[in-house]
Amino acid sequence: MKILLVDDSKTMRNIQKSVLSQLGYTEIEEACDGVDALSKVGAFEPELLLVDWNMPNMDGLTFVKKYRQSDKSTPIIMVTTETERARVVEAIKAGVNNYVVKPFTPDLLSQRINETLEKVAA
Amino acid sequence: MSFFDPEILQDFLTESGELLEELDADLVTLEDSSDDPELLNKVFRALHTIKGSASFLGMANLVSIAHVAEDALNGARKGEVVIDQRFMDAILEAVDILKGQFEELGRGDDLSAPPQALIQTLAEIAGGGAPKTAQEAAPVETAIAPEPAPAEQAVADGGDGEWPRRQLMQLEAGKSELIDFMVTDLEESIVSVQENLIKLVDPTSRQDAALELAELTEGVSRTVEFFEFAQLGTLVDTVNMVSEHVGEMNEASIGQTMPRLLAIAHLMAEQTDGLKIGEVVTFDVDELCARVADVVLGHELAEGIQIDANAPIEVVYAVDQVQGMIEPNNGAAPAVAPACEVQASDDATAQPVVVADTTDATAPITVVIDDAPAKAAPPPAKVEQTIRVEVSRLESLLNLVGELVIQKNRVGALARSISSTDALSQDLREAFGQGSSDLDRITGDIQGAVMRTRMQPLDKIFGKYPRLIRDLARKTGKEMQLVVEGGDVEVDKSVIEHLGDPLVHLMRNSADHGVESPEDRKAAGKDPKGTIKLAAVHEGSHVVIQMIDDGAGLDREKLTGIAIKRGLTTADDAAQLSDREVYRFIMAAGFSTASQVSDISGRGVGMDVVRTNIEELKGTIDVDSTPGKGTTITIKIPLTVAIMPAMMVGVGAEQYAIPLSSILEIVMPDEEQVSTVHGRRVMRLRDSVLPLVSVGDLFDVPESTREKGKFAIVVELNDQVAGLMVEELIGQQEVVVKPLEEDIAGDGSLSGATVRDDGGVSLIVDIGRLIAAASENERALSA
Amino acid sequence: MSEPHEQSPFIINIREGGLECEVTVRAGMDLESTGEAMCLGELRDLEVEITSDVNKRVAALLLLHETDKEQEHSLVVAQGQEPRHGKDGRLELNPKLLGPVDADVDELGCNSADVVLEHAEVVDHHDRSAFILVEAGERLGTLHEPVDGVDGRSVKGETIAAKVGKALVLNTDESVVVKACGAIEAAMSGVVVIDGKKIRVLQKLEVHGNVDFHTGNIDFPGDVVINKGVKDCFNVQASCDIIVRGLVEAASIHAGRDLELLGGAACREKGELSAVRDIRARYLNECDLRAGRNLTVEKEIINAHVAVGADLLSPNCTIIGGSTFVTGSCDIEEIGSERNIPTQITLGKEREAARLTTAADELLEMIQGKLAKSQSEHDQLQHNTSKLTPTQAETMTELQFEIGTYSRLEGTLSSAVSGMDQAVGEVASVDLTVQRQMWRGVTIVLGDCEAFIEEPIKGPFRISLDSHGKPILTDLISDSSVELSAVARVRSRIEAEGADEAIAA
Structure with missing residues (x-):
C-alpha cells in the first residue's frame, strides 16, 4: 500500500510514519506542503493520503480540491485542528474521506486509517 | 375490473408484458451468472415496475406475488440472499404466475390469487433481508383490493404505510460531532439546488445552472457519502447526473425530468429536516431515480407515462406539492406542465383492447418511429414512442x-x-x-x-427458449444448453407468429428424444452437457433456421419399423427410401418413437403441427441426422417482404436478376483462363478452378440472339462457388420479388420474377439451386 | 504382378510414410477426357482415399497437363494428416533447485546424473542438495500432465497412431505435497534431496565431508550432522541439533537446541560456539562457548571462555586456564595445573548476566522518567489550556505519541528484565565438586567474594555456601567442613572492585 504523507512538520510525519509502519505499511512518501504533494502524486501514485490542513504555500484544502480534479477515488484523511472543525464539512465536500483532529493519539490515527481503508475496500 | 380505463389497461399489458418476456430470458441468464449486479438490477427493476403499475391499477393479487418476488430479488441484490436453485425456481414460478395473470387480464377475467405456498417460499427466501414475511404480506393485498381509488387513499395516509420510513440516526463519534455543520450546509445546498433546477428549465440560463448544480451536488454527494446516508446519496447523484447530461437532452426529456427533479429536491429537504431531529428518513425512490436516469440516458421512457401515471404514490404527492409550491410565483412551472404531457394523442387510432390472438390480422402491433419531424413540439428525441396501427x-x-x-x-x-x-x-x-x-x-x-x-x-421468439430449455433440462434430468445465433435476423411478423410453436415442438423433441442422459453421453464420450443450437441466417430470399442438437441422432431401423407399423409405408418401399426420406417420417401425423410418452413430447402430434405451420409459410423443413452425432432440422422460409438488391444482367434479349448477396466478384476471364475439361467448362481463378454455367444455355435463350458470354459472375452459396457467364451487365437495382407459379418455376433454377423499370419482366436466378444443379451435373459426369 | 500392358501416363508416388501422394503426368501423353477417370482409378487401386479435394487436385493437374502436354507435371494430390505425438508428463523444477550447477537440467529422470556437484572427492547428491534449503509451502516445481497426441491419417485413410504421452509418477514421500494443479510444494522446511526420480525434503542435513569451501556456510532449519569437521572461519547454524563428528577449528557454531562436538573444538580464540540447550564436547581448546543449559566435557577445557546456563557435570574433565562461569552445579576432576596457570571459576549467578540486569534496570528507570515527564507536560497542556492553538495541538500529538511509545517500551523492557532474573535465579547455586586436585593459581568467584587458591587442595572436596552465606569446603571422604578462608585467601569483591577503581583512577 503506497501512502503519501503531506505535512509541513517533520515530527508529525515521523509520528504518522511510525503509526503506519506498526500497521504494516512501509511504502511511504513524504511531501512538505500542497505544492510538493501535487508534484509527487503523479509519479508515486499513492493509495492513501494523509493531508495536514495548515501548511505553507498550499494548504491541505486547496490541495485536496486540486487533487480531486484528476483523482476522484484515492482515499484522503485530513489532519485538522479544533480551529478548523467547523470547516470539516467543507473539506468533506472537497472530497476528503475521513479526518482526524489534532491532538490525536496513535491509536486514534490507526483506527481512522483502518476504517477509511475498510470503507474504500467495501 | 371494469372500472379501468381500457386504454390504461392495454398500455399496462403491453409495457409489462414486454418486461415479463425480458424477465424470463434475463432470469435464465442470471441463473448462470448470478454475480452480475447489472443483470440483477435490471431484473429487479422490471419486477418493480410491474408491481408499481399493478398497484396503481389496484390489482392486489398481482401485486402480492410481484411484491414478494421483488423482495427476494432485492435481498439478492444486496447480497443478503444467495441465488441458488431454490431461489431461481421460486422466482421463475412467480414470473409464470404473473404471466398467467396477464392472460386472465387479457381475457377480461378476474385475477386468480397466487398460491400461498409460493408467497411463503419467496418470503422465506427474502428472509431477514426483507422487511416482510408472508403473514405480513397478506394484508397488503386485502388493503389495496377493496379500494377503488388507491391514489386518493394513498395520499390520505401518505402511502401504504411503508413509506416514509423513519429510523434513529446512529453515527460514530467522528461523524456525529459534524452533523450540525452538515445539516446547515445541506439546507443551504438544497435551496441552491432548487433555485438552479428552476433556472435549468430556461434554455438561456441552463448552462450556468447546470455547472453550478454539478458543483453543488458533487460536494453534497461527498458529504453524504461520508455520513453514509445511502438514499440521500442516490437522490443527490441523480440530480448530479442530470446536471452533467442536461446539455445533451432535448426539451421534451427535460420536461419529463424537471418535475421529478423538483420532487427529488423536496425529498432531500424532507430528509434534511429529519436529520435535524436525529432521524434518517427513507422514501421509496428507486423508481423515481430510475425514471430520471432512463430519460437522461436517452432510453425510451415507457409509453406515455405521464409524470403521475406510474410513479409511486408518494412521489406523485411530492410532485404535486412541489409544483403547488412553485406555481404561484414562478413562470417556469407552466412550461414544465405541458411538457410532461407528451403522451401521444395519436393513441386515438389505437385498437380496442383485445389481447392479441397471434393469428388475428387486426391485432395491434407496435410501430417504432425513429424520426418524428411531423411533431412540432418535441424535436427528434432519443426517446422512442410507439403508436398502434392495424396490420x-x-x-x-x-x-x-x-x-x-x-x-x-x-x-x-x-x-x-x-x-x-x-x-x-x-x-x-x-x-x-x-x-x-x-x-x-x-x-x-x-x-x-x-x-x-x-x-x-427472431429474438422475439428465440428469447423464450433459454427458459424452455432450462425447464426441460430440469424436468428430464438432463444437462442441456441452448446456443442461439442470429437472433437479430429480422423476419416478417407472420413468420414470427407461425414459427413460435413449431420451434417449441422441435426443441422439446430434441430435448426429450435427441439429447441423451448425462450418463449415456459420458458413456458415448461426449460432454455430459448436451447442446442445442438454434441458428438463423438470411440466405437470399429465404431465412434459414436450423436447430442442431448433438444428441443420439435418429435411428433409421427404428423409424422404418414404426412407419411400417403405423401403415405409413411398406417394408418393400421402406428399403428403397433414402435416409432423409425416412427421417421425414417423424413429421407424419401420429408418429412417435419415444418408448414412453412424457409430458414434454412424444404424443405424435407435435411434428405434424410443425410441418403444417411451416408449409403454411411456404417454407420447407428438412431433417438430417447422423446416428450418435445428432440431428439437424433445417427450416427454410421465404421472405414475404421481398425487396432485394440484385445485379441485372443481360443474355440475348433477356434480362435476369442475380441476388447481390451471393455475388463474390465479377470478372472478365481471358481465353486462357477458360478451358474445357471433360466437356465441362471451367475457369481458373487465381488458385482455384470453378465450374462455369452459361446463363443463356441454362434458360434456353435462343442462340441466334446471343453473343459469347463476356462476364463471369462469381457467385457463392454455402461455400460452393460457381461462375455464371453473361453477356451484359446492366447494373445494380432493388427488385421487388414476385413469387412464380409452380409450373413456371420449373426445374427450380429461378426463385421469382420482378417487374423491371421499363415495365418488362425479369426472372430472378436462384443461386442455391443453380449451384446444386451444377454439382449434380458434375457428379453425373464423373460417375 | 501382372506385366504392364503399356506404360501408365501417371507416376504415382506415395511417400512420407503415407502422408503424401504425388502424381506425375508423363510428358507427351494425350489423355483426352479419360485422364481424370484413369488417374483416379489408379489412385483407387493404390487405396488412396478419393476425397473431393483429391478430385479437384487431379482435375487441376490434368488441366495443367492440357495446357502444356510436352512438359511433365507433378502435383501432390493427396495429403494425409501427420500425427501429433503426445508428450510425456514431466517435472519442471524450480530454478532455485538447480542451484549452482549450471548444467541445463530442467527435467528429472533424464539428466539426473548431472545433478551432482562436479568436484569434491565425495561425489554425492547430498553434497549438492545440502544447499537447496526450502521453507514449508515453498514451490519446488511443477508436475506437468502428459499431453495426448492426435492421431494422423494417411492418404489411404489409415490411422497413423500418435504416441501416447505417459504420466510421470513422482516418487516422493510425505515431505513433499503435489497439489491438484500440478504444483509441487515442500510440506516442511528442510533440504531438498533429489535422488534419481525421488524428490524429498529432509529435515536433517547430513554433510558427509567437512564444512569448508565445498559446502559454504550452513544455515539450516532442522538438524545438521557433519561427519567430518568444521574448518576455519565457517559458520554453521541450525534451528535444532548440530552434531560435529570431526574437529571444529576457528569456526562459529550455533545450535537452536543441542550441540555435540564429538571431535572436540580448537578455536584458537576465534569464533563462537553456542547452543540454546545442552552442549557435549570431547574437549574445548581456546574456545568461546555458551551453553544455555548444561555443558559436558569428556577430557579438558583449556584456555577457554565458557559460560554455562545450568550445570557443568564432567567428573573426568580438567579445566586449565581461561574463565568458566557455571550458574548451577559443577563437578570437575582437576582445576588448574602444576604450573599454576591462572584459572578462574565463577559460581552462581553469572556476573555478566547480573551486569545486564543492572543495565536494563537503569534503562527502565530512564524510560520511566521520560514517560512521566511527557505525561505531566501532556496533562498540564490539557488542564491549563481550554483551546489549543495549532502549535499546541501538534505538541500535544507529539506528547501523546511519546507517551504511547515509552509506555510500550517500558512494558517490554520490564518483562524482559524480570524474565532474565527469574531464569538465572532458578538454577543459580554455589556448588563446586573437585574430584582430584585444585592447583595454585585458581580463582574461585562465589557470591560476593573471591577465593585465591594459594596452596593446592586435594580432592575429592566440595565448595558451597553454608546457611549464613559463608563459603565452606567439605572433604568428601571425611565429610568434615572448614571455612574456605582457612585454605585459601578470600576477599570481598566489593572491596576488590573499589581497589581496582582506585588503581584505575
Missing part, C-alpha cells in the same frame, strides 16, 4: 411501396435516357436527373421504414 393498414402500405419502387425504377430509367438525348435543354435534363435521384433516395428511405414496420427480430 391491414400496414399491409396496404407495403403494397403501395412495392409499386413505388417499380415506379421509381422507371423514372430512373427515364432519367438515364433523357440525359443521353439532346431533345431537352441542359438545365432541364439536370433538374430531371436531380429529381430522379432525390426520388430514388426518398423511396429507399420509405421502403426501409415500411419494411421495418413489419419486420421483427
Whole structure:
C-alpha cells in the first residue's frame, strides 16, 4: 500500500510514519506542503493520503480540491485542528474521506486509517 | 375490473408484458451468472415496475406475488440472499404466475390469487433481508383490493404505510460531532439546488445552472457519502447526473425530468429536516431515480407515462406539492406542465383492447418511429414512442411501396435516357436527373421504414427458449444448453407468429428424444452437457433456421419399423427410401418413437403441427441426422417482404436478376483462363478452378440472339462457388420479388420474377439451386 | 504382378510414410477426357482415399497437363494428416533447485546424473542438495500432465497412431505435497534431496565431508550432522541439533537446541560456539562457548571462555586456564595445573548476566522518567489550556505519541528484565565438586567474594555456601567442613572492585 504523507512538520510525519509502519505499511512518501504533494502524486501514485490542513504555500484544502480534479477515488484523511472543525464539512465536500483532529493519539490515527481503508475496500 | 380505463389497461399489458418476456430470458441468464449486479438490477427493476403499475391499477393479487418476488430479488441484490436453485425456481414460478395473470387480464377475467405456498417460499427466501414475511404480506393485498381509488387513499395516509420510513440516526463519534455543520450546509445546498433546477428549465440560463448544480451536488454527494446516508446519496447523484447530461437532452426529456427533479429536491429537504431531529428518513425512490436516469440516458421512457401515471404514490404527492409550491410565483412551472404531457394523442387510432390472438390480422402491433419531424413540439428525441396501427393498414402500405419502387425504377430509367438525348435543354435534363435521384433516395428511405414496420427480430421468439430449455433440462434430468445465433435476423411478423410453436415442438423433441442422459453421453464420450443450437441466417430470399442438437441422432431401423407399423409405408418401399426420406417420417401425423410418452413430447402430434405451420409459410423443413452425432432440422422460409438488391444482367434479349448477396466478384476471364475439361467448362481463378454455367444455355435463350458470354459472375452459396457467364451487365437495382407459379418455376433454377423499370419482366436466378444443379451435373459426369 | 500392358501416363508416388501422394503426368501423353477417370482409378487401386479435394487436385493437374502436354507435371494430390505425438508428463523444477550447477537440467529422470556437484572427492547428491534449503509451502516445481497426441491419417485413410504421452509418477514421500494443479510444494522446511526420480525434503542435513569451501556456510532449519569437521572461519547454524563428528577449528557454531562436538573444538580464540540447550564436547581448546543449559566435557577445557546456563557435570574433565562461569552445579576432576596457570571459576549467578540486569534496570528507570515527564507536560497542556492553538495541538500529538511509545517500551523492557532474573535465579547455586586436585593459581568467584587458591587442595572436596552465606569446603571422604578462608585467601569483591577503581583512577 503506497501512502503519501503531506505535512509541513517533520515530527508529525515521523509520528504518522511510525503509526503506519506498526500497521504494516512501509511504502511511504513524504511531501512538505500542497505544492510538493501535487508534484509527487503523479509519479508515486499513492493509495492513501494523509493531508495536514495548515501548511505553507498550499494548504491541505486547496490541495485536496486540486487533487480531486484528476483523482476522484484515492482515499484522503485530513489532519485538522479544533480551529478548523467547523470547516470539516467543507473539506468533506472537497472530497476528503475521513479526518482526524489534532491532538490525536496513535491509536486514534490507526483506527481512522483502518476504517477509511475498510470503507474504500467495501 | 371494469372500472379501468381500457386504454390504461392495454398500455399496462403491453409495457409489462414486454418486461415479463425480458424477465424470463434475463432470469435464465442470471441463473448462470448470478454475480452480475447489472443483470440483477435490471431484473429487479422490471419486477418493480410491474408491481408499481399493478398497484396503481389496484390489482392486489398481482401485486402480492410481484411484491414478494421483488423482495427476494432485492435481498439478492444486496447480497443478503444467495441465488441458488431454490431461489431461481421460486422466482421463475412467480414470473409464470404473473404471466398467467396477464392472460386472465387479457381475457377480461378476474385475477386468480397466487398460491400461498409460493408467497411463503419467496418470503422465506427474502428472509431477514426483507422487511416482510408472508403473514405480513397478506394484508397488503386485502388493503389495496377493496379500494377503488388507491391514489386518493394513498395520499390520505401518505402511502401504504411503508413509506416514509423513519429510523434513529446512529453515527460514530467522528461523524456525529459534524452533523450540525452538515445539516446547515445541506439546507443551504438544497435551496441552491432548487433555485438552479428552476433556472435549468430556461434554455438561456441552463448552462450556468447546470455547472453550478454539478458543483453543488458533487460536494453534497461527498458529504453524504461520508455520513453514509445511502438514499440521500442516490437522490443527490441523480440530480448530479442530470446536471452533467442536461446539455445533451432535448426539451421534451427535460420536461419529463424537471418535475421529478423538483420532487427529488423536496425529498432531500424532507430528509434534511429529519436529520435535524436525529432521524434518517427513507422514501421509496428507486423508481423515481430510475425514471430520471432512463430519460437522461436517452432510453425510451415507457409509453406515455405521464409524470403521475406510474410513479409511486408518494412521489406523485411530492410532485404535486412541489409544483403547488412553485406555481404561484414562478413562470417556469407552466412550461414544465405541458411538457410532461407528451403522451401521444395519436393513441386515438389505437385498437380496442383485445389481447392479441397471434393469428388475428387486426391485432395491434407496435410501430417504432425513429424520426418524428411531423411533431412540432418535441424535436427528434432519443426517446422512442410507439403508436398502434392495424396490420391491414400496414399491409396496404407495403403494397403501395412495392409499386413505388417499380415506379421509381422507371423514372430512373427515364432519367438515364433523357440525359443521353439532346431533345431537352441542359438545365432541364439536370433538374430531371436531380429529381430522379432525390426520388430514388426518398423511396429507399420509405421502403426501409415500411419494411421495418413489419419486420421483427427472431429474438422475439428465440428469447423464450433459454427458459424452455432450462425447464426441460430440469424436468428430464438432463444437462442441456441452448446456443442461439442470429437472433437479430429480422423476419416478417407472420413468420414470427407461425414459427413460435413449431420451434417449441422441435426443441422439446430434441430435448426429450435427441439429447441423451448425462450418463449415456459420458458413456458415448461426449460432454455430459448436451447442446442445442438454434441458428438463423438470411440466405437470399429465404431465412434459414436450423436447430442442431448433438444428441443420439435418429435411428433409421427404428423409424422404418414404426412407419411400417403405423401403415405409413411398406417394408418393400421402406428399403428403397433414402435416409432423409425416412427421417421425414417423424413429421407424419401420429408418429412417435419415444418408448414412453412424457409430458414434454412424444404424443405424435407435435411434428405434424410443425410441418403444417411451416408449409403454411411456404417454407420447407428438412431433417438430417447422423446416428450418435445428432440431428439437424433445417427450416427454410421465404421472405414475404421481398425487396432485394440484385445485379441485372443481360443474355440475348433477356434480362435476369442475380441476388447481390451471393455475388463474390465479377470478372472478365481471358481465353486462357477458360478451358474445357471433360466437356465441362471451367475457369481458373487465381488458385482455384470453378465450374462455369452459361446463363443463356441454362434458360434456353435462343442462340441466334446471343453473343459469347463476356462476364463471369462469381457467385457463392454455402461455400460452393460457381461462375455464371453473361453477356451484359446492366447494373445494380432493388427488385421487388414476385413469387412464380409452380409450373413456371420449373426445374427450380429461378426463385421469382420482378417487374423491371421499363415495365418488362425479369426472372430472378436462384443461386442455391443453380449451384446444386451444377454439382449434380458434375457428379453425373464423373460417375 | 501382372506385366504392364503399356506404360501408365501417371507416376504415382506415395511417400512420407503415407502422408503424401504425388502424381506425375508423363510428358507427351494425350489423355483426352479419360485422364481424370484413369488417374483416379489408379489412385483407387493404390487405396488412396478419393476425397473431393483429391478430385479437384487431379482435375487441376490434368488441366495443367492440357495446357502444356510436352512438359511433365507433378502435383501432390493427396495429403494425409501427420500425427501429433503426445508428450510425456514431466517435472519442471524450480530454478532455485538447480542451484549452482549450471548444467541445463530442467527435467528429472533424464539428466539426473548431472545433478551432482562436479568436484569434491565425495561425489554425492547430498553434497549438492545440502544447499537447496526450502521453507514449508515453498514451490519446488511443477508436475506437468502428459499431453495426448492426435492421431494422423494417411492418404489411404489409415490411422497413423500418435504416441501416447505417459504420466510421470513422482516418487516422493510425505515431505513433499503435489497439489491438484500440478504444483509441487515442500510440506516442511528442510533440504531438498533429489535422488534419481525421488524428490524429498529432509529435515536433517547430513554433510558427509567437512564444512569448508565445498559446502559454504550452513544455515539450516532442522538438524545438521557433519561427519567430518568444521574448518576455519565457517559458520554453521541450525534451528535444532548440530552434531560435529570431526574437529571444529576457528569456526562459529550455533545450535537452536543441542550441540555435540564429538571431535572436540580448537578455536584458537576465534569464533563462537553456542547452543540454546545442552552442549557435549570431547574437549574445548581456546574456545568461546555458551551453553544455555548444561555443558559436558569428556577430557579438558583449556584456555577457554565458557559460560554455562545450568550445570557443568564432567567428573573426568580438567579445566586449565581461561574463565568458566557455571550458574548451577559443577563437578570437575582437576582445576588448574602444576604450573599454576591462572584459572578462574565463577559460581552462581553469572556476573555478566547480573551486569545486564543492572543495565536494563537503569534503562527502565530512564524510560520511566521520560514517560512521566511527557505525561505531566501532556496533562498540564490539557488542564491549563481550554483551546489549543495549532502549535499546541501538534505538541500535544507529539506528547501523546511519546507517551504511547515509552509506555510500550517500558512494558517490554520490564518483562524482559524480570524474565532474565527469574531464569538465572532458578538454577543459580554455589556448588563446586573437585574430584582430584585444585592447583595454585585458581580463582574461585562465589557470591560476593573471591577465593585465591594459594596452596593446592586435594580432592575429592566440595565448595558451597553454608546457611549464613559463608563459603565452606567439605572433604568428601571425611565429610568434615572448614571455612574456605582457612585454605585459601578470600576477599570481598566489593572491596576488590573499589581497589581496582582506585588503581584505575
